[in-house]
Each structure stands twice: as C-alpha cells, then as structure tokens.
Amino acid sequence: MSRQMGDSHRRFLQTMMVSGIVDEQEARTLYKHCCETHNTQCAPDKLDDFIDTINSKLQPMFMQIRKGMSEDSGQQYYALVNMSETEVTRMSSDYADNELELFRKTIELIMGAENGKASSTDILNSVDSMTTKKMKKSETEHLLNRLVHDKWLCEKRGEYTLSTRCIIEMEPYIREMYQDQVKVCHICHNIAFQCQICENPTCGIKIHNPCVARYFQGRAEPRCPACDDFWPHEIPEVRRPQSQSRR
C-alpha cells in the first residue's frame, strides 16, 4: 500500500472540507466516486486505509478525519477535525468572544445534565453569569440558531444536545477541560452525553443509548455488564441505518 496521496485522496479531502461531516455510507460512496474519477483502485474494505493515508499528510497541519458515533442513531460518522491545542480557535473566526463563552456555558450545562441535554431556558438564564459582554435574549436565541445551523448543536423541542460533529471534534478538549465530570461509555469507551446510567450506587456505569440497544439485543433479562445488577431502563430498539449499508 502506497502512503502517497493521489488525486483521489485530494478530492475526498476537498469534499470533507466542504461537508465537515459525512455518515459511513456517504463516505463509502464518496470513496468509490473519488477512485473512479481518478482511475485508481478501490477496495470496499479499504476505506479506513484510504483515510489513514490522508490523515498521515494532515497530521502536520493538526487536522484529522476522525470516526465517531451518533448518540441518536448509533451510526458511524467521519468528521474532518482540527486538533490544535485550543479546539475552539477553529470557530473563532466566525464567533465573537462572548458567543464562544455562551457556547462553553452550554457545553457545561450539557455536561452537568444527566440526560445530556440543556433546555433553552437554562441556556438563556446562564447569560446572567457571563463575564464577557452580556447578550440580549434575542441575540442568544439567534446565536443558538446559528450554532444549530453550523452543526455544533442539535435542537429538539427546546432542548439542545451536542451534535455528532461537535462531539467528535471536541472530545479531547472536553476530556481535558471537564476531567471530573466527563462520562465515558462502558461499551465503546467513547465520551457519552445521552446515555443510560446503572442505578447501583457503587457501580453507576454509563452506556450510550445505541450501545445499550446493541448490547442487550436478544438478551432475556438485561443486567449491568459491570456489576450484574438488573438494568432498569427501557432498552431501545437497534436502529438499522439505511438497509443498503450492507452492500
């Protein structure tokens, strides 16, 4: 395997730069398309090698195409991320200082919440404790819309969660900044926000909802994989991404 980048790699990277994030199926389609366009060999099971080649050249630029899971669907995603020490720098060209502060406060609210969500009311109230220039209510709402539009946050019925792209990109930053608070999934060992928690007070492990679905699938009585206590939560269905993913 050559580690040299060719035009197919460059085209793949350029598309990632525009999209920011693609799901696994899209990544496969794109990989095939790039190889066909430049008449290079395309082995369906070599997508991760292909991406590794790109990553080896991106590394000196502190960038990376990183894989991660959606906490909603359990689907795998690939995101182009920035790894420079201050992850937030990347956004700074588009967001003002006080806007970044509010975004950090939102992350803190989400970190502190058991269900991995922050309500718009709580976010609006957190403006009062801002140290930079305070925002009006309308400005805060506008900012939240922008953060959703730019795919940093997701919104459902007035509650905000971190987007998949945001989690993939900010994971190292969050792990470092919130060492004491950070939750890690017992199954996939990635950072977890929306998850189920073992109710045994001496155990308390966390599992992502899609990981719960997969782990307990077909088991008669769900028991905690760590302490073997009964798992009292509702077990979600395994969500199959579009059936074509098998192809």
Place this chain on the structure above:
Amino acid sequence: MTQRRRLSNTQNSPQSRQQPGTLMAQEEDDDSTFTQPSTSQVQRGLEKLTPAQVEQKTAEVVQYFLVKDQKKIPIRRADLVKHVVKDYRNIYPEIIKRAERTFDQVFGLKLVEIDTKSHSYILINKMEPVVGASIINPTNPKMGLLFVILSIIFMKGGLVRENLIWSTLKKLRVDPGEKHEEFGDVRKVVTDEFVRQRYLEYVRIPHTEPVEHEFRWGQRADKEVSKAKILEFMGQLHEQDPQSWSQQYREAHSTPSSSQASTSSQR
C-alpha cells in the same frame, strides 16, 4: 496603538467585509511595515529555529488560509503577517513556500498571489470539477447563477454592460429588483459578493448619466473557470457545434487555461 486595536476589531466583525473600500485604504499603511526579507536573512533566520518550530508556523499559516478561504475573500499579506506569521516574518518566504507545497500536495489547491501591489492571495482549486460530482454536497445554487453570468460575459467578448446582465437574468426569471428565494438580494450577490470573491469585476463606465457599470471576469474566474467548459455548455444549450463560435473557441483553447488545463501534480 488604538488604531491597531480598532483594526483588528473590525476584522472580526462580519460587517467589515462589506466595506472593501475602507479595508483597502487601511491596508496600505499596514503593509508598509513589512519588507520582504532577503535570501540570506531567511537563511540566518532558519538557522536559529528548530524544524518543528518552522513546521508549526507553516501549519498555522495553512489553517489561516483555509479558514479565510471558506468565505472566498482574498487574504492580505499584511493580515497574515500581523495575525499569524508574527515573529517569524524574517523567514516569511520560506513559510509561504512550504504552505504552497502543502496546498498542492495534500489539498489539491493552489495558492495564487492575485495582487502584487497589495499582496493578496486566493486559493484556487487544481482539481477538475466533475460533472455530477456533488453526490454529497448539494451544489451551491449561487454557483449556477455565477456560471450564467460568466457565460454571458465570455460570449459577448469579455466585457458587458450591466443592463444586459440584468435583462438576461430577468428572462431567466431572476429579477434583480426582487428578493429571490434562493439567492436573496440578487443584485447584492452579483455586484458585491461575487466581486469580493473575485469572480467578477464591476466597474463604473466613466462619464455616464445616470451612472452605469460594466462586468468582466474577475481573477478567480480566470483561474478557476474553464472557458472550454462554458463553450461546451453553450453548444449543448443551442444545439450548435462549439467551434462555430470561432473567436470564443480560439480563446478557450489558446489560453493555457491556467489551472484547469494542468491536472494536479503527482509528486
């Protein structure tokens, strides 16, 4: 010093982008503080630095270009030096050389200096755009609008009065006087956004009353858009052989259509 601070503040606010005129004016006194170091100065500068330091600074420069390029606004050397290069200005040529190499080999992009007087750069794509390539990214509808305008200008010999553009767009049901659901303020997109992105030039025709302007291709269009492709498109539209527009055909195939003709290097 207050002047400085004010400057850097305006650069962060989105509004400042709407006033290219004022930015241009400030740039001159800014850039004068920077003189291109000589080869021997660069050599001496490099000796004092570790390879990791030079690499780090190059990465910062590359990232700066990539972030700024998302808006397709030219990047001024003065800003680059002030915000990123900083203390490494004595090895500036070496850093730019390395950044160019990275853009070429990793990203398939080319760094082009479009204005040697004010020293501003743009990134252009070296990859041939593939028809129907947008399997994932929905094509930017504004690019369709731009393509139509560039086609009109090219077919009319490179210079076109604005009235012709507006009337042609009207025929295509894009009324510059009305808010378009896809493009918003069409007139603003065409005369401001495309101009700032250097796809179009919009110049006042002297001594006209009322004031009239004309359009020609901007530097980015010259470098990124293939005239042969436009002619091909026109041929399909009119069911006509592209060669029948002999003058346009000659132009499209004589100019070594900069980047488009050459495929990305494979070093």
